[in-house]
Amino acid sequence: MSNPLSSGSIALTLIVTSFHSIPASLANESTAQTERIAVVGTRALPRSVDDSPVPIDIIDAEEFERQGSTDMDAMLTTVVPSYNVNAQPISDGATLVRPANLRGLSPDSTLVLVNGKRRHRAAVITFLGGGISDGAQATDVSVIPAIALKQVEVLRDGAAAQYGSDAIAGVINFVLKDADSGGRIEARYGQYYEGDGDTLNLAANLGLPLSEQGFINLSAEYKTADATSRSIQRDDAADLINAGNSAVANPAQVWGSPAIDRDIKLFVNAGLALSENSDAYLFGNWAERTATGGFYFRNPNTRGGVFSGDGGDTLLVGDLSDGMNGNCPVVPIVDQIPDPDALAQVAANPDCFTFYQRFPGGFTPSFGGDMLDLSLTAGVKGEWANGLYYDFSAGAGRNEVDFFIENTVNASMGPNSPTRFKPGRYVQIENGVNADFSYPMDTWVFSFGGEYRKETFEIYAGDPASWTIGPLASQGFSIGSNGFPGFQPRDQGSHSRENIALYTDIEKSVDDTLLLAAALRYEDYQSFGDTINGKLSALWDLSERFKLRGSVNTGFRAPTVGQENVRNVTTQFSATGLQDQATLPPTNPIAMQKGGKPLEPEESFSYTLGAVATLGDLYVTFDYYHIEVQDRISQTSPLTLTDDEIQALLNQGILDASSFSSVRYFTNDFDTTTQGVDLVANYRLSSGWGDTSFALAYNWNQTEVTDFNPANISDTKVRLLEQNLPRHKGNLSANHRIGDYDGLLRLNYFGEYFEDHLDSEIFPIEGEAAWTVDAELRYHMADGVSAAIGAQNLLDQRADEHPWQGIAGARYPATAPVGINGGFYYLRLSYDF
Template structure:
């Protein structure tokens, strides 16, 4: 056989899927953009799920979804996460309006587990993780550290394979919930150019995107397939004025309306370039290479700084006794004493006055500038300073950053021709991946610098880099069974580095007012100090064996075992057993059992930072400490160890003519899950240790948290998939119904996790999800319709338990109408959430009324809405194929 045919049928299958005769459709059966007759039947072949030969998803012993390029193209979204969410009901993605770094790289949850419990592959090779750790991940993703899926342009993909089963015995760490394999296009000719523009019904969030793909021959024996995407997206706002800000406005203080924005961030210059190359070296071997360069700038909102209550900038709260002898909190204006001292510096002390007049001023009104003691003691006293002089209405920082992502994978595959090893297929590869996130915070202050503070800061950078080297071998042996036994074995070496770079000096320095109670560092996200900066590396290696045994034409048994050794916490061995038994020509039973693990990342084990978040409805600064920090150890922390899992699936596959149905039950038990602890109050002794450890702004800190293995969970659910194709309405029709029931129970936990996080783990995601898709193709028209059902979920606002409520179930509808002008040109118009179904509304009355705190933070909709909070989105796109 000539190598090109073998390249596509056998060895290159690690990177592609093959269309062959049959009637199965994958997750959703769709026509091509140029209509395909229904009798051209297609069976989907998946690479993921087996280390040996690729196979039909109906013959696989584990459940797999395949999302083809046609379905990907019909999604109106420009975000890969949203495209996958619409196609895989067991995948949930939340918008993140105010959530620190989660605004930069959004996490996604497969089967109700954290974002880093799903392994990401590209062309069958492990993808490096993002540099962004989700510090505020809404409970389920607190501390998650997974890859950045959003960098994949839809036009670059041939298909996406979603393995809904544990696979750590085959692929290693992170494959507890499953595996998502992005398969890049490998055409050697042709291409397409696509332009999209759209915006939300509210008139904001305008998004423009240009995508391109071209396939070219690489000599006469190979291909070079290149893709690009360029996108800009305006921010959105689903906000009302905060009651406290409204009260300042009524008192004559100039305050932005809204003072605090809840919405999607602004995305600028989102560029992504992917390349996929392959070349036949001779009749029995090939070389391949693929990789990407991606970058984007993201800018989102943060919490409003109230000029009467924001400690460390405006206020100095003190405990006093009222007339009845009860202790109460009184806010005093934080006043800096600028009187020159012996060496020309400001005086020390907490603005208690030195006879010049810089004394504490009790805040008794919503416009302190009208208070006579303020006029006399601050406004008319050049030796006294308060931030009400500079920013009388408070301020709202904007948080964002610049993300850069690069990767390259190169290798060779083929079949050994050396006599003593002839007949063994090999795949040797090496890869490098890097993700950098440079953080930026705007419109804030370093309060300790007083009036000399900059307003914009660069707090520093995280860099995640990984090296992988793999040797994968497959031998087909005739043991007299129905077919050859697939015997796969191999080894992997992996090196992971997490680097922290210090921010600009102004973002962390202690200015002259730091000794007077003014906070240190860029408010909202203090810069990383040189003491925090560093480079942390871990190496691990692994070996595996994967065997597929076709005992009969109707019975396949697979078994895999993998040994992995990490230089930090030691070794782990995991195994998997899976089977597919065809009971009749139409019915097959499948089942699997596997053990798995997720190793703590180097970032989780070493990162430390300061977060601003709500705690019991109050804005506080809290330090995130590494698990081995002295304070964390004193509070009960231990060095992180791997999460351990065991899971099983039971399923049935039914095929009859054009009907294809699967029903699978799964049960996943995870022990020692890694997450960010609940916030723990700091004592004065704790603060002294933190100061010695180089943590910035310790005096302004109220609490600390750390990463820990603290709780165990059991997740169970059911996936149902049904597909049917037929002639209908004078055209070709395909229908798909997909349903998922998913439930997570926290089996054990301590106060380190806390009841509210448990509630978020168990209730934030809808337990029921379903989609019904109808795709209709005529000669010149195509109509794509998808109905999405979302069950009840827990609505939460500002990560605060007092806001939580059970939100109602909902139905949204997506539609796209395409007109095929000719074989080259297509235009389409469509909408997501075409009927503008609103997310669950947060209870509030009149936000302009002082004292109305039914919604004290200005949001309109619960940000945990599984279908987002922005409402309907319409778009127009044009496609040119050549």
């Protein structure tokens, strides 16, 4: 730069440099200087940035490479201690796009960027998310292949005043590779110790020149993963078998990871120098995958609306005759077995029908979705003659999920019901335009800009069989594809919202030891009005070895268009068995009768205080954070519907309401205070035995629900919000290299947690703390070829088995931080060129 700042304001220099238009033709020359620049802040090796007033972690691509998992959520939870993700084996849409939590907050409280630009959220809304993630609609980071990444930057601080909505917990920025030559080809195969979950991953990256002044970097990944099962036989299924029912599967219900088919990811990142002082850039992706998971077992004696209408005393027999005069017999169930003589009479009468004839062992639906993700961002940035840096960009993103459910029925259709349904599709579309400017003035940096965004959520109706009201509905048979009824034509539609934002940032190097920064952002939303948020931060160099940093900020999270408008019916466990629970828009008359009202944004106040120490080869950062969030958005607990309320739904034209037992809606209905500590330490050691690096990363996090409406939020949900995530989480790793060999050993710790098993509020689980070990040995051969063998959870650590296993057949707690699948070994072969 022509105007370098004083030595005490390195952070300012680097921030301005990140706005400066480096010629795209030089982007592949990843020198130490360019690698130290982070879009969300500054960068200093090895992990955390010490010249930033707020805590930022830089995670190099190699940290993702050296893991057994290839799922981005799972990889992040290994390297970012305050990042948590659960298995979600039977959780409707959450099985397809797993919710993840940063610093103890909901998934959609973390803003995701790619190359510094806002990433669109997923179409999936997490209706079942273990309490803390219930109702969240977040970004699907699993569509990002690790091989496309140059680094990942994690801003562990509230940043709504800088980036807008969703940045209450922090910001994760995925920086794409920008080399114009060379590349990498990688093949990986792995399997769990139990012999299932076979995973094959093929990935490639290629850098190409784009004329003499640019680059185009291409990445691709293909993956398949078999399902896993960590199940035991359910008690009710075992009782059926003991009673003589040989048609019941063993296990009747599977708890495990879903099967992943055709998981294809493509990313492109390109840049071109238009002149000495301006660059054009473009990046985008295309991804698709199919995921199939399990659902709850439908007992052939007791499942209401399909097999029985009286809790299992008799079978539900449908009369197919026009005048319901088929004289169908009553089929009593005695000692777990329907009376064979009465059942034979049903079979002999063409006017009578029972699903027991088709599914004598009951059935367990398989639920899944075909997912598609697209994005494209383009822009131009550079420096004008007056020294003003600019960045103009426009982006569009689309995420959609087309649901399917198999091995189930629309009971109201009787014998004419198919067993595979397409219940409908959710689509999330986001478009945005940005203009960003920055102007350095001696020891000042003045930044400002504006943003326009449009967010659209679309619902498409399912195939008619998934929602139609069949002729047996009036006889007590349930309506719609059992387990996930289809979206009806009246439910489909497109809902949009626009917003505009203006912001300004000022940073000042007071002297060689003090950096001050301030940010202010104004946003105006079409649905609920405007909001203003601010941030102050500072970095104080006490000495060359020790620094203090801190920030204070206000923030907000706007309700998503999906949360404002979605309709959904899901099957959940309860004290009386499986029940269909409807999620309605908060402005629906029935929701409003239960207390629903238009959603408002969440509002937050937070502060951090930390220290950075560099003691020779030892580097340590310690940061305390405190986050208060008011009017948090979530789903209410299930609210029982009275007969009058069900009739009111029927009068609205919701003709399947007769099968609803309760209703939920999105609401601003509770406040929380979250506090925690992040500790990061790195140490490097060189000797005649090779080079060794040690890394410690630890997080303590505590959430307290400070206010809630007991009519909507139950005590169990309060406890889930406070204790479902482990309070303590961390890892200690050692990397050692000597000659052509290098090894990795990582020790992971997960603290105690609480689970409301089956989302039922009647089966509490007190989860114990656990340790796991990861290990890898890699050999570097000639000509860029390397081979590695490794294991995640080397010692096959499992969560403690819980006392409610027989209720639904889950051997381990579904939300156990240590996971449910156990040890996983893998082989990896790569070629760098």
